[in-house]
Amino acid sequence: MSQPIIEIANLVKRYEMGDEEVFALQGVTLTIGRNEYVALMGPSGSGKSTLMNMLGCLDTPTSGSYLFTGENVSDMDDDDLAEIRNREIGFVFQTFNLLPRATALQNVELPLVYAGMAKDQRMQRATEALKRVGLADRMDHKPNELSGGQRQRVAIARALVTSPSIILADEPTGNLDSKTGQDIMRLFGELWRGGNTVILVTHEEDVARHARRIIRLRDGRIESDEVNPHAPLA
C-alpha cells in the first residue's frame, strides 16, 4: 500500500442525547492510502455521516486516534482543524453548497482566499480548476445560471483548487438525474486516475460501484472492507 493519508485506530464517537448516550462510532480502525478511491457505505444510523465528519476534520473523536498524513487531528482546536480542512480536504456536498451571490470563479477562489493567497494567483488557480472540470466558459455565471450538473462541477473545482490530500464527496449525485450523475462519477474517476485520493460517502450501490475499495458500516462498526470486484479498470 502507498503512504497512508488517513490512519484511524479505535475511533469512538459518543453523543449525549438527554440522559441517553449514543455511540455513533464504536471503535473504528481504518487506513487509507494515497491515490485510493474509496466508497464509504452504510444505511442511515450506521455511523457513516459521523465517520465522514471525522475524516473531513469537521469533528473530533471522543476517543481513539486519528492521524492525518501523520498529524494527530484528535485533539486539535477549531482553528487548527479549519487550517487542515483548508489545506488538505476538498469537500463536495450533495446540495453543492455554492455561495449564491458569487460567480463560479469566486466560489472556486474561496478556499484560496482563506489560505491567504494573493488575488492574481487565486484567479489563475481557480481558472485552471474550472477548466479541469470543463467549465472554462461558465466562469462568470452565478449558481442560479447553471444547471445542477454544472453546479456540482463548480463544487468539484472548488474542492480541487487547493490540491488537497483527499476529496471527500458526500452523496455527490444525490441531487442529480442519473445521466448527469454518471457524468459526475466519470469526473471523479478521471480525478482519481489523475492521482487524487477520492472518498465517496453514499448509500447507493450504483455510485459505490465506481470506487476501487468499498467500506461498509453498520451500527458504528466496520462491517466489511474489501476491494471492489466490479470497479472499472484504471
Add this chain to the structure above:
Amino acid sequence: MNALESISIAIDAVRSQKLRSSLTLLSIGIGVFAIIASTSIMNTLQQAVNGQLADLGENSILIQRTPTINFGTNWAKMRKRKNITYAQAQQFRDRMTTTQLISISNESPAYTIKAGLESTNPDVSLIGIDDQYFAVNAIAIGEGRSFIESEVILNRRAAVIGTDVVKALFGQGSALGKTITIKNQEFDVIGILESRGGVLGQSQDNRVLIPITVFNRYYTSEWDASVDISVKAESKLTLESTFDEAVGVMRALRSVKPWDENNFEIDTNDAITGQFSGFSSALLIVAWISGLGALVAAGIGIMNMMLVSVRERTREIGVRKALGARKRWIVRQFLIESITLCQLGGLTGMIGGLGSSWAVTEILRGTMPSLSYVMPWGTVVFSIVICTVIGIGFGLYPAWRAATLDPIEALRYE
C-alpha cells in the same frame, strides 16, 4: 479576503434585504442627522455671535431695533417696532450723561466696491459710522485716519476700508488717497482698518466704512434704515448705571408707556454671550441626547439585523468553515458588514444634516445677513467614528455567534 471584498459582500447583503436594511439605516441616519444638524447650526450661530461681539468692545452696550440673534423671538411683534432713526439716535446721544462714548452706525451687506477697472466680489459689508465708532468699538485703524465730526456732519465722501478690500482693488499697492466707487458714488480712501483675520471662516476685513450721513442718503432702504447704537460705559463699575440710563432714555425717546415692554433691544456684551450660550448648550444637549439615543436604538437594530442575517446564512457560514475559514475570518466578515451598514446609514444622516443646516443658515441669512455657513468638521469625523464604534459594538455578538457555529450543524441547517 481583503476588506474591500467584505464591504461588497455587506453592500450585497443590504441590497438583498432592502426593507430591513433601509429601516435600520434610517434610524442610524436620524441619529447622525440630529447630531450633525444641531452642531452645525449652533456653530454657525455661534460664529455670528462671536462676529458681533468681536466688534463690540469691553463694557459695551448695544441698542438695536431687533435682536441680531435671538430665539423664540416673536417676529410679528418685532416687525411692528418702529425704526431707531438716525435723528432719534442723535437725541439719545445728547441726553446720555453717564458716558460720552456713544457711536451710531448702520450696516448693510453685499456691496461691490470698484476702483478703476478692479472690483471686489459682491460680498463687502458697508457700514455707516460716526466719529465715535473707533472709540466705542473694538476696531482699530491700521493706516491713515478715521472721520472727524465735521466730515460726518457734512456728508464727506470718504471711506475707511478693510485689508481684504485693499487687496482686491489695489493689490500690494497703497490705497490711501485713492478713489473707490460704491454704486456710482465716489469716495476718497482716508484710512485702512487694522487686519483682524477671520472669525470662524468669516473675514472681518471685508468691509468698507463711510460716514453714516452718506450711508443714510444712498445705501439704506426703508427696511434697514434703523441704526444701531453702541454705548461704552466708562468702566466696569459704571456699566450698570449706564445701562439703566440708556434704557430710561430710549424708553422716553420712543414713548414707551410705563407698563409696556421695551420696544427696542438693549444688551450688554456679557448678556448676549450668556443668552446665546445658555440657549445653545441646552439645544445641543437635547439634540445630542436624542441623537445618541437614536444611535443606540439603531445599534440594537443593527444587532437584530445581523443576528437574522447570521441565522439565514447559517449554511453559508457552514460552507465557509468547511472550506477552511478560521473564526477570525468569520468575525471579520460580519464586523465589516455591520460597520458598512452603520456607515451607509451615517452617510445618509450626514448628508441630510449638513444639507438641512446649510439650508437653515441660508434662511436665517434673511434676518442675519452676517451669517455664513460653518462646516462642522469635528462632528463629521465624530459621526464616522461613532458609526464605526456602533458597528463594532453591536456587530460583535452576532459575529461571534457566527464564528462559533458548529460547522456540521451549520451545514445541515435548512
